[in-house]
Amino acid sequence: MSLSILIIAEHASLGYGGEAALALHYFRILSERGQKVKLIVHERTRDELTRRFGKDASIEYVSDTPFVRALWRFSRHLPQRISSFTIGYLMRLITQRKQTIMARELIARDSIDIVHSPMPVSPREPSLLYNLGAPVVIGPMNGGMNYPPGFRERDQQLESAFIKAGRNMSDLLNQVFPGKRRAQTLLVANERTRRALPSGVTGEVIQIAENGVDLKLWRTIARQNSPKGNSTHVRFIFMGRLIPLKGVDLLLKAFHSASKKIPMSLSIIGDGPERENLEKSAELKNLLSSKEEVGKVTFAGWRSQTECAQYLVSSDSLVLPSLMECGGTVVLEAMAMARPVIATDWGGPQDYLDPSCGILVPPTEPEQFVQGLETAMLKLASSKDLREQMGKAAAKKIETTFDWDIKVDKMLEIYRRSLKKASNKKK
Numbered sequence: 001m002s003l004s005i006l007i008i009a010e011h012a013s014l015g016y017g018g019e020a021a022l023a024l025h026y027f028r029i030l031s032e033r034g035q036k037v038k039l040i041v042h043e044r045t046r047d048e049l050t051r052r053f054g055k056d057a058s059i060e061y062v063s064d065t066p067f068v069r070a071l072w073r074f075s076r077h078l079p080q081r082i083s084s085f086t087i088g089y090l091m092r093l094i095t096q097r098k099q100t101i102m103a104r105e106l107i108a109r110d111s112i113d114i115v116h117s118p119m120p121v122s123p124r125e126p127s128l129l130y131n132l133g134a135p136v137v138i139g140p141m142n143g144g145m146n147y148p149p150g151f152r153e154r155d156q157q158l159e160s161a162f163i164k165a166g167r168n169m170s171d172l173l174n175q176v177f178p179g180k181r182r183a184q185t186l187l188v189a190n191e192r193t194r195r196a197l198p199s200g201v202t203g204e205v206i207q208i209a210e211n212g213v214d215l216k217l218w219r220t221i222a223r224q225n226s227p228k229g230n231s232t233h234v235r236f237i238f239m240g241r242l243i244p245l246k247g248v249d250l251l252l253k254a255f256h257s258a259s260k261k262i263p264m265s266l267s268i269i270g271d272g273p274e275r276e277n278l279e280k281s282a283e284l285k286n287l288l289s290s291k292e293e294v295g296k297v298t299f300a301g302w303r304s305q306t307e308c309a310q311y312l313v314s315s316d317s318l319v320l321p322s323l324m325e326c327g328g329t330v331v332l333e334a335m336a337m338a339r340p341v342i343a344t345d346w347g348g349p350q351d352y353l354d355p356s357c358g359i360l361v362p363p364t365e366p367e368q369f370v371q372g373l374e375t376a377m378l379k380l381a382s383s384k385d386l387r388e389q390m391g392k393a394a395a396k397k398i399e400t401t402f403d404w405d406i407k408v409d410k411m412l413e414i415y416r417r418s419l420k421k422a423s424n425k426k427k
Contacts, residue, residue: 003415004036006106006116007027007037007118008116008117010096011041011045017329019119019121022121027059028052035412038110038112040062042061042062042063042064043061043064093177096127099128113415115134115137117137117138118139121142121189123142123144126174126179128179135184135185135422137183137186137418139188142190143196150365151363174198181200181201182203184421187208204421208411209407212403213329213336222309232294234387235314236264236267236315236317236377236381237319238269238319239308239333240322241270243273245323249278251319251373254373255287256285262381264295265295266287266297271301309337312337312339313337318339318343319343319377320341320344321343321369323344323363324347325343325347328347331343331349331358332352334394335394337395340380341357342380345361345363356394357391359379
């Protein structure tokens with residue numbers, strides 16, 4: 001049975017990365033399957049969506065007012081996390097208010113069956129999507145994260161105070177804007193996120209993975225890019241934003257020690273405010289190099305999705321030492337390319353990895369964590385058979401659990417289940 005589906009998100013973009021990709025994948029795959037799907041999204045992703053889906057795609061765009069643009073300019077002077085919890089939230093609220101008005105008109109005019117809001121993924125952030133005239137599904141959400149206890153000093157005092165205040169206000173705000181409390185279905189990635197939901201939720205709560213992998217795309221790229229053969233060393237790779245919570249400074253320390261024991265290299269893919277400091281640190285350790293070589297670290301900067309896949313094909317293992325990673329799509333991408341993963345035993349990677357396909361390092365305290373990363377790197381570097389065995393298990397897990405086509409199958413089941421429950425409520 002074909003459904004009429006309305007997806008509402010601030011962004012739908014692969015270029016923005018992270019949660020912005022979720023709405024794009026749902027819209028893309030549902031459209032490919034012949035479902036009647038529409039999308040309401042901010043106009044800042046118009047160019048990308050037009051290139052990808054054409055001018056006649058069923059997409060409505062929300063534009064910024066001069067006031068919102070002024071807020072954005074001001075927010076650039078604030079720390080990223082404070083900006084997101086304050087000015088960023090106000091901007092998202094204004095966008096969602098416009099989307100709510102547009103959604104009510106579309107639902108009345110086009111007989112929409114169900115509304116799906118896949119972002120923001122924060123379980124605490126209030127939603128204005130209620131009284132729309134169609135059942136609402138929100139999620140999968142993924143949040144409720146803090147730094148591990150041994151790393152709380154990384155949480156800046158001012159930022160921590162703002163975030164704590166915001167979380168304390170979340171129940172009040174969710175009463176004022178009760179979209180989550182009134183939603184027909186709330187989707188959560190894990191039990192941690194379930195516990196972070198606002199009080200007073202009346203809808204069904206279902207656990208389902210937040211992220212997925214476009215397996216056809218990544219496998220195609222893998223076939224087109226053969227890995228380098230007869231390597232004299234093991235290639236490790238990091239992919240992500242260069243910000244403090246990603247823990248790349250700790251990875252450099254672990255690599256510095258491990259590379260003296262077994263031939264290996266490390267490529268850092270990504271950019272961000274910490275890049276200059278990290279390059280200086282690598283240079284002081286005599287690790288920095290402009291090209292891949294044994295015992296050295298290269299900083300390759302931001303790369304496109306295709307280029308990232310090419311780097312993964314040429315690597316032996318991904319290392320993600322992030323200290324506050326709710327999701328971690330890059331872990332799934334590495335698994336899709338049959339690469340074992342070393343990651344922090346905290347947050348999102350715990351939802352993806354098990355001993356068959358990766359190594360989770362407990363973030364007890366900085367020194368022990370660095371030692372744990374080093375031990376894991378040495379373990380994988382010392383055994384090609386182990387790397388291949390874990391890589392095959394990783395790829396199998398993606399095929400059976402995290403492929404986007406499988407996720408959309410589950411989402412269609414959730415849509416129909418939500419519709420049935422909403423219909424029974426009316427009787």
